[in-house]
């Protein structure tokens with residue numbers, strides 16, 4: 001079986017709004033190999049969560065719609081599946097965790113019951129066996145005294161513990177893929193590191209593949225195998241993490257990397273930022289979407305035509321805008 005675990009081709013996603021159809025994800029291609037961790041980065045509004053929700057077929061309804069493309073899980077396109085079949089994929093084959101666990105946990109039910117219900121939905125277990133498994137899962141994700149915590153309501157747990165419950169629920173049926181959409185941004189720094197370590201440990205133990213959506217390139221450098229950089233709804237660069245960190249090609253990727261704190265920065269120096277803003281969905285240039293903020297932009301012609309994709313060596317590829325492609 002040489003096919004990738006998950007292959008996304010030409011994914012286009014739009015929203016019907018008062019301003020007409022706005023395209024939030026435009027021709028995105030991504031590949032996730034078995035057992036690997038793919039980091040998906042980009043500034044706020046670049047289309048990371050919409051991409052993840054499109055994979056899960058959980059776009060906001062009725063406004064959100066997939067306009068085209070394929071999402072192949074082990075060769076099977078998920079987009080045309082009947083809803084009933086898709087429900088079986090969700091949770092069982094692909095699970096997702098969100099930035100704020102309170103949005104996914106039911107505040108009026110004890111956490112144990114929520115894990116048990118998830119298990120009963122997808123696995124052939126008796127209620128007693130599901131309860132036993134829920135305690136084991138809570139222990140597995142590092143929740144102390146799980147046989148007592150299982151009776152707690154979500155608000156009785158700390159943010160870090162709630163995120164562990166979410167992870168236990170997500171992993172309860174051994175999914176092949178975990179999509180983690182900014183799983184740590186609501187947590188303080190020490191707990192963030194613990195949750196990322198936990199995801200990495202569970203990934204090693206289960207062999208699942210992970211898509212980690214984050215703003216934080218430093219996290220990607222530490223945890224991921226592959227990196228995909230999105231800008232304004234499009235993929236601008238992707239490849240193995242070492243290759244992109246050693247030689248980022250797109251000016252946007254370089255800009256993001258320049259914003260990382262460096263050991264040789266003198267104390268109290270301001271970190272650089274990328275000046276300007278991501279263009280609005282209502283006002284997207286037809287060509288290079290980064291041109292208005294790009295230090296290399298030298299003429300407006302790149303704004304009018306879509307810039308070609310170039311494959312470099314070792315799976316490293318980039319949207320090769322005319323402003324810098326000659327230097328590649």
Ligand SMILES: Nc1ncnc2c1ncn2[C@@H]1O[C@H](COP(=O)(O)OP(=O)(O)OP(=O)(O)O)[C@@H](O)[C@H]1O
Nearest residue numbers: 015024043044045046047048049050051060063281
């Ligand atoms: N329900 C919706 N209706 C209209 N537009 C939407 C809807 N959901 C998302 N969008 C738009 O789609 C674009 C991509 O949003 P998305 O949530 O994927 O960004 P993101 O990269 O996940 O950002 P963040 O880092 O802030 O989470 C944004 O311009 C957003 O305003």
Ligand SMILES: [Mg+2]
Nearest residue numbers: 048049050181
């Ligand atoms: Mg998001």
